[in-house]
Amino acid sequence: MDFITLIQVLDSTVRLATPLLLACLAGLYSERAGIFDIGLEGKMLMAAFFSAAVASVTGNVWLGLLAGIAASMLLSGLHGLASITFRGNQLISGVAINFLAAGLTVLIAQDWFKQGGRTPSLLTEGRFGPLTFPFADSVRDVPMFGPIYSELLSGHSILVYLAFLAVPATWWILYRTRFGLRLRAVGENPAAVDTAGVSVIGLRFAAVAICGLLCGIAGAYLATALQAGFVKDMTAGRGFIALAALIFAKWRPWQAMGACLLFGLLQAVALRFQNIELGSVTIPVQVMDALPYILTVVILAGFVGKAIPPRSGGEPYVKER
């Protein structure tokens, strides 16, 4: 594999890791606050549809982004209502949200656009275009540094940079602010937070709302930056890969970025090479597809370090028994 191919694969890794990273950080806020969320997939899908739909009707990609975020946060609110207010089963609520999004997006898309459950293809103004870094064109021919700067780092959409900036931001919020401390505490021991006079319900709703916000950006990225428009089931399991990355990272932001880049790399390699020949051994493409899930199971099983979820994850908080 020559240098240019390597740069191209890494470039596609960054693009493919972005939705995973946004969804993974979304799940991180929610699960750190004690609300399991297997509905990341559904929220992304809903956001993908509404961002593409609004962007194609108005021609304004920023309005699309807002619509996507709103749709995703609406589903977050539903998840919060079911799992915080009515103390229902968080996993079942997540399953319901995934189906709701899978069904509603196609239903509404068919009703609005009559193109078999997709939105019209987005033109340039309906999409997030690439941001070109200063001097990216002039240094392109410098050996080594040139391609890395102008191909790999420069030329992504603004949402990509936003996703990677969200990593230090999340670290700072979680570990350096009062809100972050309380958020982590409410996922470990909500009773203690309650005793300290802080609202468990308020904190958890805040966490779920942030989760909706980030999933919304992830979905909008899929439909208006990575691809040009919404197609049925376009998230294609990315919400679950993000969930896997979250566990792989043991619910920590920097490690989440590492895990998402790793899983993004696997997708990029599978996309580019199909079956990989290593001497006499051929690695079939299905192995690359399944690898994120297999790695997660291995991590979960504790064979390579132990993944311990937040202690009160999945349990509704009951103030008085």
Added chain:
Amino acid sequence: MEKMPKWADVVLIPLISLLLAAGLSALVILAIGEDPTAAVKLMVDGALGSSYGWGYTLYYATNFMFTGLAVAVAAHAGLFNIGGEGQAMLGGLGVALICLFIPWPHWTLALLFATLGAGLFGAAWAAIPAYLQAKRGSHIVITTIMFNFIAAAVLNYVLVNVLKPPSSMDPASARFSDTIHLPTLHELLTPLGIAFSKSAPANVSLLVAIAACLAVWLLIWRTPLGFEIRAFGKSEAGARYAGISPVKITIITMMISGALAGMMAINNVMGEAERLVLNATEGAGFIGIAVALMGRNHPFGVFLAAILFGFLYQGGAELALWTNIPRELIVVIQALVILFTGALDNMVRIPLERIFLALRKESN
């Protein structure tokens, strides 16, 4: 003291949840500019108005009985098996191997061993997450989700690289031999003098599914193992104190659950397609969650809920055929059923409990 009579818990709450889901679905149909009553009429006519419609309704219902029972059995032990989809895929692989590579003299023998094979493959696929939960403490919901994706990759690999006949292009196995063709309801009912549509796919597996409902009822409420499963589901600490091994119960329950999900393959792979195709399960593993929730984890409830969902699937297909309502409407209804009977259960339950308490106070 119970806050509510048992009938309210078993009948009233699911009914109210179902009505809420139906009401919202009607609003969805209205919102996309169609007439809900006409839609319901079309669905009833299409799914129940002819033996052809019934044949499809019962075919889907057979799938959902197996996957619904799978979720229900696990739920009795307090385990949420979301991996029915993957277990059913592997069950399909088991059926295909048994049907393709052994020259069976008659379909009865083939069905018996295909059922065993499907169950064995499904159970094996559920056993790994069960072992990891019981011994290594990894969350069974997450591992079974991961195993769904791994199963899809395994099936994809086996179909493309192993089972696909060299001459064929699409990723599917060769056709099974005609001698092991499972009799359809048409072939079963014609000798009895009952006319039944020839082209509907419902087949003898329906009887196996009903037998499975009975067997699960016996298992859960009439055997020591069933007692241990329920005790473990109610309280792990209590069960441990009574000498019940959590590891044993987790693994055995999940294997039974996986076997039931896997056995679905005798219907869709052996009975209908008569070969193994990619995505043969068509999401039936996930519908099992809705069916088990709706049926309150009771085999009879699962039986009824499976027929309801069979009706929805066939009716939804008819809707998509004759109106502008896409098939995905059924996915929305399914989501609403899961939401109201599962996640938002307390929204219906808490006000209802208050009403019953108030009524009781008045009568005293």
